[in-house]
Amino acid sequence: xxxxxxxxxxxxxxxxxxxxxxxxxxxxxxxxxxxxxxxxxxxxxxxxxxxxxxxxxxxxxxxxxxxxxxxxxxxxxxxxxxxxxxxxxxxxxxxxxxxxxxxxxxxxxxxxxxxxxxxxxxxxxxxxxxxxxxxxxxxxxxxxxxxxxxxxxxxxxxxxxxxxxxxxxxxxxxxxxxxxxxxxxxxxxxxxxxxxxxxxxxxxxxxxxxxxxxxxxxxxxxxxxxxxxxxxxxxxxxxxxxxxxxxxxxxxxxxxxxxxxxxxxxxxxxxxxxxxxxxxxxxxxxxxxxxxxxxxxxxxxxxxxxxxxxxxxxxxxxxxxxxxxxxxxxxxxxxxxxxxxxxxxxxxxxxxxxxxxxxxxxxxxxxxxxxxxxxxxxxxxxxxxxxxxxxxxxxxxxxxxxxxxxxxxxxxxxxxxxxxxxxxxxxxxxxxxxxxxxxxxxxxxxxxxxxxxxxxxxxxxxxxxxxxxxxxxxxxxxxxxxxxxxxxxxxxxxxxxxxxxxxxxxxxxxxxxxxxxxxxxxxxxxxxxxx
Numbered sequence: 001x002x003x004x005x006x007x008x009x010x011x012x013x014x015x016x017x018x019x020x021x022x023x024x025x026x027x028x029x030x031x032x033x034x035x036x037x038x039x040x041x042x043x044x045x046x047x048x049x050x051x052x053x054x055x056x057x058x059x060x061x062x063x064x065x066x067x068x069x070x071x072x073x074x075x076x077x078x079x080x081x082x083x084x085x086x087x088x089x090x091x092x093x094x095x096x097x098x099x100x101x102x103x104x105x106x107x108x109x110x111x112x113x114x115x116x117x118x119x120x121x122x123x124x125x126x127x128x129x130x131x132x133x134x135x136x137x138x139x140x141x142x143x144x145x146x147x148x149x150x151x152x153x154x155x156x157x158x159x160x161x162x163x164x165x166x167x168x169x170x171x172x173x174x175x176x177x178x179x180x181x182x183x184x185x186x187x188x189x190x191x192x193x194x195x196x197x198x199x200x201x202x203x204x205x206x207x208x209x210x211x212x213x214x215x216x217x218x219x220x221x222x223x224x225x226x227x228x229x230x231x232x233x234x235x236x237x238x239x240x241x242x243x244x245x246x247x248x249x250x251x252x253x254x255x256x257x258x259x260x261x262x263x264x265x266x267x268x269x270x271x272x273x274x275x276x277x278x279x280x281x282x283x284x285x286x287x288x289x290x291x292x293x294x295x296x297x298x299x300x301x302x303x304x305x306x307x308x309x310x311x312x313x314x315x316x317x318x319x320x321x322x323x324x325x326x327x328x329x330x331x332x333x334x335x336x337x338x339x340x341x342x343x344x345x346x347x348x349x350x351x352x353x354x355x356x357x358x359x360x361x362x363x364x365x366x367x368x369x370x371x372x373x374x375x376x377x378x379x380x381x382x383x384x385x386x387x388x389x390x391x392x393x394x395x396x397x398x399x400x401x402x403x404x405x406x407x408x409x410x411x412x413x414x415x416x417x418x419x420x421x422x423x424x425x426x427x428x429x430x431x432x433x434x435x436x437x438x439x440x441x442x443x444x445x446x447x448x449x450x451x452x453x454x455x456x457x458x459x460x461x462x463x464x465x466x467x468x469x470x471x472x473x474x475x476x477x478x479x480x481x482x483x484x485x486x487x488x489x490x491x492x493x494x495x496x497x498x499x500x501x502x503x504x505x506x507x508x509x510x511x512x513x514x515x516x517x518x519x520x521x522x523x524x525x526x527x528x529x530x531x
Contacts, residue, residue, distance in 0.1 A: 046531050047437050047457065047469045047493070051102040052513040053077065053095055053525040058505045059084055064093070064523030065496025070487035071125040073097040074105070075494050077525050078120030078132065078485075090119035092132045094172060095525075101509045102527065106172040110134060110163050114154070119163070126208040128167035129175075133203025133215065137161035140184040142233070144249070144257050145177045158199030159183040162206055162215045164257065176257045180217055180247055182234040202247070207280035211251035212260070214285060216275025220245035223269075228262040229324045235262075244274030246287050248325060261325045265289055265316055267303035274316075279348035283320035286331075286353055288343030289313065296332045299388070299395050303330040313342030315355050317395060329395045333357055333386055335373035342386070347418040351390040352398070354423050356413030360384040364402045369464050373400035383412030385425045387465060399465040401425060403456050405432070405443035412456070417488045421460040422468075424493050426483030430454035434472045437528070443470040453482030455495045473497055473526055475513035482526070491530035500524040 053075070055064045059082065067078030075095045082091035090113075094106040108130065110119045114137075122133035140155035160183070164176040180202040205216035219242050222235035234245065248261040265274040265287075277288035292314040294304035303316070313336075317329040331353070333342045337360075345356035363379035373384070383406075387399040401423070403412050407430070415426035429451045432444035443454070453476070457469040471493065473482045477500075485496035499521050502514035513524070 046439055047471065047528045048531060049437070049474050049511040049526065050100065050509070050529040051527040052474070052508040053102060053527065054502065054504045054507060055079060055082070055093055055523075056104050056107070056505050057082070058503065058522050060519040061521040062523060063498035063521055065485060065498040065500070065525045066523070067120060067123045068485040068487045068494050068496045068525060069123045069125045070489040070492065070494050071127060072489060074125060075487065075525070075527070076123045076125050076130050077496065078123045079523060080118040080120040082120065083115070087115050089113035089115055089117045090121070090134060092120045092123055092130070094130070095507070102507050104507065105170060108132060108165055108172060110137070110161070111174050111177070112139070122203060122206045124206045124208045126210060129208055130165040130172070131206045131208045131213050132163050132165070133160070133206045134163065135160045135201040135203045136199070137203070139179065141179050142181050142183045143179065144259070146175070156184040158201055160200055160202030160204070160217060162203045162213070164213065166255070175255060178213070178215060178249060178257065180220070180234060181259060181262070182220070182222070182236050205275055205278045207278045209280040209282060212280065213249045213257070214278055214280050215247050215249070216244065216278050216287065217247065218242065218244045218273045218275045220275070222264065224264045225266050225268050226264060227325050227327065229260070231259045232262070240268060240270045242271040242273060243268040244272055244276070244289060246275050246278060260323060263287070263318060263325060265303065266327050266330070267294070267305055269293070269307070277343060277346045279346050279353070281348045281350070284348060285318040285320070285325070286315055286346055286348050287318070288315045288346045288355065290341040290344040292343070294332065295336060297334050297336045298332065299397070300330050301328065309336060309338040311339040311341055312336045313340055313344065313357060315343045315346055315353070317353070331355065331388055331395060333360070333373060334371060334397055334400070335362070335375050337377070345413060345416045347416045349418040349420055352418060353388040353395070354416045354418050355386045355388070356383070356416045356425065357386065358383045358411040358413040360413065362402065363406060365404050365406045367402060367458070367465050367467065368400040370399070371397040379406060379408040381409050381411055382406045383410055383414065383427060385413045385416055385423070387423070398463060401458055401465065403427065403443060404441040404467055404470070405445055407431070407447065415484060415486045417486045419488045419490060422488055423458040423465070424455055424486045424488045425458070426453070426455050426486045426495065428453045428481040428483040430483065432472065433476065435474055435476045437472065438470040440469070441467045449476060449478040451479050451481055452476045453480055453484070453497060455483045455486055455493070457493065471495060471528055473500070473513060474511060475502070475515055477501065477517060493528040494525055495528070496523070496525045498523040
């Protein structure tokens, strides 16, 4: 996604929030709406609210909850605009659960933090390792460094960076500073031939599994269509702006990080946005390119060169053998159409991949288990999610997920997460005023709270998926965008709402959340527990 398109999306999000911020009546919904600050779950519901997470230094427009990741009893929350006044470099927060109580364990910042770096745009966690992306960090450095010893320059605007943090006991410390090996390939403030800012935006997406980290750079501009294994430099060719790339790093003794691979899509082209999303588990890597343009509707091991469906989107599976990465499969939606943005979000667990297409337009309100998906376009940007499963060495379509209250504009699939047989899908523009949780396929048809947002839990039994729960914030208000980010681990679900408005600076353990709306874009995260 180029800078202009990304800013257009962010402006649309801000408009949604502004339109709804003054309407907190929540007066309709057949008795399902709770009072201000209420919440929890009705009798019999299998999920309950466990905690309401807020930043200890909460400020307006920090957007706490833009990104979320969970591992065990530890959650990391990104707030890419954290700060005050003209000093907003961004931050990330580590929350730890002891028993049933959550507390902030650490506040992470970059060792070279500067205003507008957008540290916290992306986050990922694996055990005691966290990686945080900062898409507008602007150093021209092209090598990996430890905590200190790198130049504090701004010679390569929005080249981006990623920061690695390691926990010892209960103490987090920065371990490494990662830069793309071609970070300064696009260092002009404006490309006069396109009118787009020429920014690599390394750190747009991040993933960590064990001692391996992958970082996406959606505006990387090389036209290469191959994988470069090893620590060699990436291409400096800038003839395919926005084709995107991913960089793989491996930790060895020391600890020392080194580049292991430079990965390009096998059908890379300008503006595909390869690296928009990614997921990593062991030796399997999945990367999304939500602006990819092929009209293909099947899964193959060769990527299409067709460009007749702009923004249909694709996802790519890569496998590692030893230290070498190779392309494995090319995933497309079985109902792929232009502008669906398949691959805007994705997640991986074991032999299962889930891919979000937040602008898919079917008005279907049921799940299709199997290989087909609706060709209906009766609900623009309702959104969908697709489940793929590995069988006999091949990836196949397992299910097409739609929420039971699918509605035009909800953008179901803006975020996805998976753990074993549980999938969580966010719909940040869903507009119900409900403030309680619903079991099964029950979900509100109210539309009086624009972009309050929702999240949906799906459960697999055998090869059959079913909607298990409909999650809403206990203080849901118009414009909060609950569901912008989601995470799941075992029986715990975490959902981010970066436009939530409360000025609260403490964590509330339990089923309630603040009804205060005195600030704008402060953000919150909500923890739900499967009973």
